[in-house]
Amino acid sequence: MRPSVSGNSGDLVHVAGLTLGPAGGGRPVLREVTLALAPGRVLGVVGRSGSGKSSLALSLLGRIRPGLERRSGTVRVAGLDPFDSRALRRLRGRVVSYMGQDPAASLNPALRIGTQVAEALRVRSPGTTDVTRQVRELLASVRLPTDRAFLRRRPHQVSGGQAQRVALAAALAGMPRLLVLDEPTSGLDVLLAQQMRELVAASLRRHTDGAMVLISHDPGLVADLADQVVLLDDGRIVASGPPTEVFTARGRPAADHARAATRGAAAGTGGRLEVRGLSARHGRTTVLHDVSLTVPSGTCTALVGPSGSGKTTLARCLAGLHPIAGGTVSWREAQTPHPPGRGRAVQLVAQDSVGALNPRETVRTALLRPLRGLRGMPAQDAAAEAERTLGLVGLAPGLLTRRPGELSGGERQRVNLARALAAAPRVLVCDEITSALDREIGDEVLDLLTVLRRTLGLTVLLVTHDPAAAARYADQVVALDGGRIVEAGVPGSVPGWPEPAPSPSRAGNPFRDATGWPADGPVE
Structure with missing residues (x-):
């Protein structure tokens, strides 16, 4: 119909x-x-x-x-x-009840989880009795803990996947x-998405x-x-x-612009990322336990695991954005040393594209800051490089004058990636960077990362819930559960994760229609 x-x-x-x-x-x-x-x-x-x-x-x-x-x-x-x-x-x-694609933006950072769901329930069902019981039932229905400790957490104290489910519970309150x-x-892993x-x-x-x-x-x-x-x-x-x-299903022609886009890219160099015995806490709760891993220079390691397993906390620790309670994080230079004082060794592309960008800054300002502040470019050169870097992630120069609120979720995420690339990092930590993108553009972004790491020696840690992405683009897979590494190996050797695809090319995919939208059926 x-x-x-x-x-x-x-x-x-x-x-x-x-x-x-x-x-x-x-x-x-x-x-x-x-x-x-x-x-x-x-x-x-x-x-x-x-x-x-x-x-x-x-x-x-x-x-x-x-x-x-x-x-x-x-x-x-x-x-x-x-x-x-x-x-x-x-x-x-x-x-009407609405749940946006950026759960962190829809939750009040000052309110506890239980309070947020309770307020939604009171608005839609005035006079509701036994609110606490109903809040717990809503949280349980979206596979979240219902204990007092969890209800007292604030949005920044839960994972991205948990925040997504809290937002859904609030949206479902009162049955609008x-x-x-x-x-x-x-923002959910395969099991939770199902x-x-x-x-x-x-x-x-x-x-x-x-x-x-x-x-x-x-x-x-x-x-x-x-x-x-x-x-x-x-x-x-x-x-x-x-x-x-x-x-x-009508098929779609192959499209791979990533290699052409990297021509003239900043000559960053890779480095081997080493993590030894790392532990981290949220308040008094230890969320990472004795984590050790190595990401070899110029390779891609996929970090997988269920929502709430500690993946984002580990990513933030590697980028220096979350305090480390114990252990060490270091990188070792590739054969060609990086010019001293130029850029940060590790750059994070965060899952929450809303929280990662300043809502008052234009895209141009967001890109110029690392180009001038971290790489020391003159104003004219930085302006030209900002436009070229935006093109790397498939965005038009016209977006340079826009602010984050004027962009779609997918556009914001690609601006996030462009800002990280502008710093010419040695190591790129990507936390669910394709979660807000359709599969076609998500594949293009991951193809771009593959070209970047091969041509520039960039080292990539890819945090993902997508088994196909882990299998296709990663050289090794590390599985995290309960804050501990439980499995590690090449794609196909980690239980529950598929064999690697034979080629990154997407030509001949029968699940695309003339507009590029996937047809009903198993994509990749």
Whole structure:
């Protein structure tokens, strides 16, 4: 069934001719988008990073990213206009619940986990009794601890995957009539992502009168849950209908621009990263225990494990952003020494692209800081290098003047990567850098990393939940669980992780349609 163009009086969501674009003119972000969603239905919204998916989702809450404006069109949710402030007060919380793709941004850093979920429950279900019990039930439903110690933690004291599930628990509180989920599984390992699918499906079965807008890069998730799908490309709906119609395998030509993009790249050099007996704490709790590993120069090591196993804490320790309670972290020069005083040896590309970037700074400023401060470039050279570095990660020079709030989640993550590369590091620690990207662009970013480490001798530690990425791009895999290394070896030798793919090339992949979106089926 195709999304209705005209809609009817029984629709919970009705969008007609919605166009969003930069204030004062410029290329639209959404172009004449029209769709309708009835109660009891699930609408999947798919497309490449930057295609306008999140902008469409935010419009259902009456929100527009800074720098954008509504040029035309209408939005109605439960018959009310979310762009009207009085109507929005009636909609937000009680009728519409939203979970963004950046869970850290949706959680209040000053409030404890239990308080955040409890507040969501009180807003949507006034007069609720035994709130603590219901909070524990919500946390248990998303596979989180329910003990008092966990409820008293704040968002910065949990892993990215745990923060994602806390945000989902808060969104599910009180069973809103419309649930808008933006990339609900992006920060989760394979097992938890599957559990999340089952959880969301179960909540839909319990709440048959509710509706959901599901934005995802995961075609399996959308195919499993959605009744209808719209495919966005460059802000337009280019296909709509049931998942079996939209996810059509047509093949796609190979696309690999990474090697060309590295021409003229900064001549950084690699180094062997060595970790010996490392331990780390969050407060009084030890979260890493006697961790030892070596990442040889010019290679890629994948760090895998379930959410909450300590992967992000280890990544932050390596970059000097989290205190080490014991042990050592060191790097040894490659054969060609790096010029003294130029750049930091280890650069972190964080999982949380929102928290990693200053919301008040433009992309140009974010890139110029390491180019001038760490590499000592003159202003003119730094400006040219900032533009070239942005091109390395597949972004246009026009984005240099934008701020993080004006970028899509995928664009922010690539700016994050560009800023790290601007420092010409010896070692790059990448924490779930593809979690906010569709698979096509995620593969392109990982291809780029492969070219960089081969041409520049860059050493890479890739923290990932994606078995295919670990198998394809890593020279070795290290599995972390409970803050300890439990397995290590070449891809294919670590239990639960697949054999490496024969080649990084994606040519001939039958699970791509003409727009580049994966078809329903096992991608890679």
